[in-house]
Amino acid sequence: xxxxxxxxxxxxxxxxxxxxxxxxxxxxxxxxxxxxxxxxxxxxxxxxxxxxxxxxxxxxxxxxxxxxxxxxxxxxxxxxxxxxxxxxxxxxxxxxxxxxxxxxxxxxxxxxxxxxxxxxxxxxxxxxxxxxxxxxxxxxxxxxxxxxxxxxxxxxxxxxxxxxxxxxxxxxxxxxxxxxxxxxxxxxxxxxxxxxxxxxxxxxxxxxxxxxxxxxxxxxxxxxxxxxxxxxxxxxxxxxxxxxxxxxxxxxxxxxxxxxxxxxxxxxxxxxxxxxxxxxx
Numbered sequence: 001x002x003x004x005x006x007x008x009x010x011x012x013x014x015x016x017x018x019x020x021x022x023x024x025x026x027x028x029x030x031x032x033x034x035x036x037x038x039x040x041x042x043x044x045x046x047x048x049x050x051x052x053x054x055x056x057x058x059x060x061x062x063x064x065x066x067x068x069x070x071x072x073x074x075x076x077x078x079x080x081x082x083x084x085x086x087x088x089x090x091x092x093x094x095x096x097x098x099x100x101x102x103x104x105x106x107x108x109x110x111x112x113x114x115x116x117x118x119x120x121x122x123x124x125x126x127x128x129x130x131x132x133x134x135x136x137x138x139x140x141x142x143x144x145x146x147x148x149x150x151x152x153x154x155x156x157x158x159x160x161x162x163x164x165x166x167x168x169x170x171x172x173x174x175x176x177x178x179x180x181x182x183x184x185x186x187x188x189x190x191x192x193x194x195x196x197x198x199x200x201x202x203x204x205x206x207x208x209x210x211x212x213x214x215x216x217x218x219x220x221x222x223x224x225x226x227x228x229x230x231x232x233x234x235x236x237x238x239x240x241x242x243x244x245x246x247x248x249x250x251x252x253x254x255x256x257x258x259x260x261x262x263x264x265x266x267x268x269x270x271x272x273x274x275x276x277x278x279x280x281x
Contacts, residue, residue, distance in 0.1 A: 002279045009101050010272050016265055025181035040213050052212060063170060066147050067160060079154050082107050096157030108155035112260045115148040119256035120249040127248025129233025129241060134226060141222060145256055149173045149263045156267035176262035177218045190266060225251040
């Protein structure tokens, strides 16, 4: 049954979607984007395509490693245990969709809070400027935020072990990492991919290409973060590089907050849209 709370969440999503569509970037954003585009045009197309394909492959591998990890197994059980507080008949991830939108949101927010904390800690470690964390920062950032999307999917009853959901979560990650001025296009593509699929979703019917020129702006911001960390790591207070640690933690927290909010909007849309179709609202 379509409830008042469902309607409230749906209206909020529609407002958020409208905000995405109405966002206009500033001159600095467009100048940076144009500079990046000119730089990419200097690289032969074959080299670009090969590089983007390798990034895609790396993200798939990271996703698969996370999916099969003990951490993910424990997180899955933790989510199911939380869901059983509300309904005792929850056995599988898909059963979470029996819960109300408020209950699902509560479970999701628990995971989001934990993931944002881990992201900030990882950024703070990078902020110390030591060699290994700095070298592994991009991979760690990708892993933390991919896992954030996976946990959000699980929290709303979408099992990322299913091929469709695995690829969909990667595309959610991609769209969440886009610049704000391009997020509306990324969102529209995600929704189109869902609507083009056939229930029950199993194989992905949409685009599987993730890395491209537009996606590079956020990784470049991460490079700027690393540059700032390296420049400030020797400015210490009581032996601790507080400024660079704060930059690392703050940048990572901001990114993960952005990714988790976008992912939650997507999976809320999926849940509510399916419920609307079932109830004929």
